[in-house]
Amino acid sequence: MADTAKDEQGQQGQQGGESLVTVIVALVANALIALAKTIVALITGSASMVAEAAHSWADSFNEVFLLIAERRAAKPRDASHPFGHGREAYVWSMFAAFGLFGAGAVVSVWHGITALGHEEPETSYFWAYIVLAIAFVLEGASFFQASRQTRAEARRRGLHPLRFIVDTSNPTLRAVFAEDAAALVGLVIAGLGIFLHQITGNAVYDAVGSILVGLLLGVVAIFLIERNRDFLVGQAVRPELWRQAYDDLNASGEVERVTFLHLEFVGPARVFLVAAVDLTGDDTETTVANRLAALGHRIEQNELIELAMITLSKPDAPALVPDGEAPARVGGQ
Secondary structure: OHHHHHHHHHHHHHHHHHHHHHHHHHHHHHHHHHHHHHHHHHHHOOHHHHHHHHHHHHHHHHHHHHHHHHHHHOOOOEOOEOOOOOOHHHHHHHHHHHHHHHHHHHHHHHHHHHHHOOOOOOOOOHHHHHHHHHHHHHHHHHHHHHHHHHHHHHHHHOOOHHHHHHHOOOHHHHHHHHHHHHHHHHHHHHHHHHHHHHHHOOOHHHHHHHHHHHHHHHHHHHHHHHHHHHHHOOOEOOHHHHHHHHHHHHOOOOEEEEEEEEEEEEEOOEEEEEEEEEEOOOOOHHHHHHHHHHHHHHHHOOOOEEEEEEEEOOOOOOOOOOOOOHHHHOOOO
């Protein structure tokens, strides 16, 4: 699959190790932050700090799910899993997204709403600001690691980093990037809520801060759930990768025409390819079967391809004529 496939192969080889580092950095940072926020929330009684503590604990447990996702998805295919175990990454990432929604968003919104009707006692906000500052530094370090990996891979694809985060087949990187970005914004919201409470004496600002943090987490969680669902039900590859696969088949010297071509992700940077082709020549059935098997085997040498299934075209099947809409016709994106 030429240049685009090589980019995907680079992603396959590098993402595994770097994504694991990204998740571990996020786990350590979130665990330390969650503990500090919990202590300060108990000391100050701040609704925003309670929301932030719930957020960080949710993120910490989510990173455990993402570590499991990395480990389980890396297992090779076997007799009971002919497409490999790559989709395990989306299953466990989905669990993490539900955890973010339940333990982070729902708890934060609920606590903020209940705090609206209760006046919080005056307390010292010194430690709240200290912990928020420390949390911002630690979350920033985790976000830096995630954004560094994101920028590097987006650059290889020629995509904007945010576009890459939406499109990437790597759910752990997407989850860490989105959660860390939300965490940094949430810290600013919590800080503003506490500050406005302090200078006005009105605890409503603190409670509203908790609600806003919860709504932010809810939006991020829904985004992650939707993207994992897309890949679990069969996300097709990008049009340019589809075209590279088409060109590669046509340039093989074995194929006279391609009448069907479908590629979909079965894991992070792992693709299942199905094609119907008309082979050159007019060989016997046995020879044709061997040629199809050899062609499929050659395609599977590409590290991006988890499994390739090549069949003969029907005699009257029209050849594909790729254009801007071709991938959509054959299982698009």
